Ligand SMILES: [Zn+2]
């Protein structure tokens with residue numbers, strides 16, 4: 247895409263809401279020592295030369311930022327208000343402390359309502375010293391820009407909840423969906439790489455299964471795809487990855503892409 251900055255994408259987490267391993271579970275996946283079977287909650291870091299943003303602040307946000315050594319963060323872009331995508335917001339305090347400014351937050355009205363409710367202290371009149379400072383930017387489905395990174399929101403459905411996916415140049419990131427309508431699919435066409443959620447093999451009411459995600463990648467004609475938001479029920483990374491068609495892989499925590 248002409249004039250679009252080169253991006254580095256880092257998968258900060260690729261697990262479903264419970265993470266993998268799941269607390270108390272002793273299944274083969276949860277007790278595996280392969281690091282590709284250890285999945286924090288789903289989020290990505292998007293970096294250009296001058297700008298860094300994360301998509302969602304999971305309950306693992308603090309550790310994800312430490313693990314990926316993210317010392318500078320310009321913005322947070324939210325997909326939807328489910329707890330596994332917003333719970334870590336309180337830890338933007340560290341960025342506030344070092345940058346001495348509020349964190350830029352981009353969210354649709356649905357997510358904004360949830361943030362105001364679930365982080366009521368952040369929005370109170372008389373603010374306790376040291377609480378997170380954020381600057382809320384309301385987005386809908388129109389394109390917006392963060393630093394030098396233009397972003398196109400894509401509205402997808404998670405059962406009945408509208409969720410935002412995001413297109414960054416030739417890279418598209420969609421999590422927590424089980425339906426994408428025709429008009430929004432057009433926004434994805436022409437992407438070179440897509441990330442889709444694929445929870446497990448079996449069908450689920452609000453997430454794509456592996457087969458549904460593979461079928462969608464083929465319908466969208468995107469040559470390279472990575473799956474995320476995986477449950478321990480998906481099986482071991484090494485075994486499931488082998489079964490996928492060429493050009494499609496399971497993502498793993500720490501995977502980086504240059505787009
Ligand atoms: Zn989720």
Ligand SMILES: [Zn+2]
Nearest residue numbers: 271273276478
């Ligand atoms: Zn398990």
Ligand SMILES: [Zn+2]
Nearest residue numbers: 326328404422
């Ligand atoms: Zn969700």
